[in-house]
Amino acid sequence: MSADEKRTDHPRLDSVADISGGIALNGSSPSGSSVMLPYLRVANVQDGYISVTDIKKMPVPVRLVEKFRLRRGDVLLTEGGDIDKLGRGALWDGRIDPCLHQNHVFRVRCRETKLLPEFLALYMGSPEGKSYFLRIAKQTTNLASISLSQLGAMPIPCPPIAEQRRITELVDAVSRQEQVITASIAKLKDVRTGVMDGLFEAESDTHVEVPVREVGEVRMGKQLSPSSREASGQFPYLRVANVLRGRIDYSDIKKMAFDEGEREIYGLRPGDILLNEGQSLELVGRSAIYGGNEGEFCFQNTLIRFRSGRQVLPAYAQAVFERWLDNGVFAAIAKKTTSIAHLGSERFAALNFPLVPLSRQRHIVEGVDAFSKQECSLKSELAKLGKLKQGIVDDLLSGRVGV
Known part of the structure; x- marks a missing residue:
């Protein structure tokens, strides 16, 4: 019996969630009544977020639409790919509806009286969650894959729902602060570009x-x-x-x-x-x-x-x-x-x-340095928050620290 199977304190994922594969991409037109619908593939499922910048469509038999239709709160995981990207996943927010998922993407639909999807997404992205995929994956050269049954057998920590909710709220609070700092960095870069353009344009008559x-x-x-x-x-x-x-x-x-x-x-x-x-x-x-x-x-x-x-x-x-x-x-x-x-x-x-003269060069360099120092300070704060969030996730999900 494997170490994962011995963990009786953690129920199997398939006992607290419904898991399914997606619809196969078929080059021929389906027989019967069909409809063109968008679907998510491996390229759309990133680590911690779903990218919708490049969405494909396929003809789908009407009778299969509901079977593969995504709902808000579904957790999506990749079946395979590069070893370091194995089992990457994120929470689907329902921004496109209807939307399906391809057969290389697993859909996990939590039974929310036992497991919150936000909590599961956190665990899947944690070092402990990722290590499970690496242990059980089938590897060929530089590629790896996991099966539906292996995913279903994954042991999942299931503290009380109230505790799951507090953990996700705490991590969300840090994530929101990360977003604020990231937006500040982007704004600072825009301001810097404008200021630098002004400084160079001011020298246009002398250079x-x-x-x-x-x-x-x-x-x-x-x-x-x-x-x-x-x-x-x-x-x-x-x-x-x-x-x-x-x-x-x-x-x-x-x-x-x-x-x-x-x-x-x-x-x-x-x-x-x-x-x-x-x-x-x-x-x-x-x-x-x-x-x-x-x-x-x-x-x-x-x-x-x-x-x-x-x-x-x-x-x-x-x-x-x-x-x-x-x-x-x-x-x-x-x-x-x-x-x-x-x-x-x-x-x-x-x-x-x-x-331009060296004195004017120094003036421009001083302007650059001022922005660089602000950007370095913000990036340092962002790095600290990232480490804090990772520490929170590791400690809370493992149970080493109580909420």
Whole structure:
């Protein structure tokens, strides 16, 4: 008998809820009377929310509509997919009615005298809930799936309904505060964009436009090859995954071979700006200033390095590049191949750079810094709330802490 089956204090999910699979997508028209209806598929069921930005429709026999029709309060879970997305789910709010669900999406309809759907959705998204799916899933290469019977056998904590309601209300209160801060961050970004546009426009009479290559050095990084992975002289380098907007993430650093001459060419100095050369179209040109030690890292050819000359402050150049990212300048010059856009070092180097006196550059940088500090503060608060909510969910659902 498995550990899950031994948990007699937790009833099986199928004893406190009705579970069903969805309707199969059939390429041929159904026989008899049918109607075209929207349906939810795996792509719509995200972790903690339902996305309705891309809803498909299918012809459905009239006799099957009620069988697969979703109700407000249904909990939807994915049957399979990437291992890290297995069993992801969310509560359906009934915003589209009628709406059905495809056969790769499970519908769980709680018997609300025993189990609240909001409580179940919290538990499904908790570490304990996700670990169940990982334990029982059938895995093939990088994909995993769970069956209807496995989902039905899932042990579910069922404290009294009043306690379930208090737990969900507490978590909802934290979630609402998260939404307030998220909205504040979005508003701050809009204000920042307007202020920055004003600052640059105020300099329009005093700045001169010169090609990027005339105000700094533009260089592509070293190309990654099988031989460079295996040769001696392995050295850490930065790539697209490390360069986020305004910051460099050092949590996942790769190495490849750089000889002494290459380290001189591709080595980074404090103040160097790295831009994503290959990215999705909306993110190509995303950039950050390197602030590490000189020579500690090199960089790959998926990045472009801009090294400011004496006429340009690195922080001012970064402000210009972020403005170009927001205004679509990088996207306009990028060349797209399949799903990846390439900025191109020559195209980037030919862009007209707004050169103003150093004193005016400092003025603009001060404005950028003021907004950056506010944004960092809000993001820090948001991160704290996220940890608080996760702690609440873990402690309350596990019973370690009482409501």
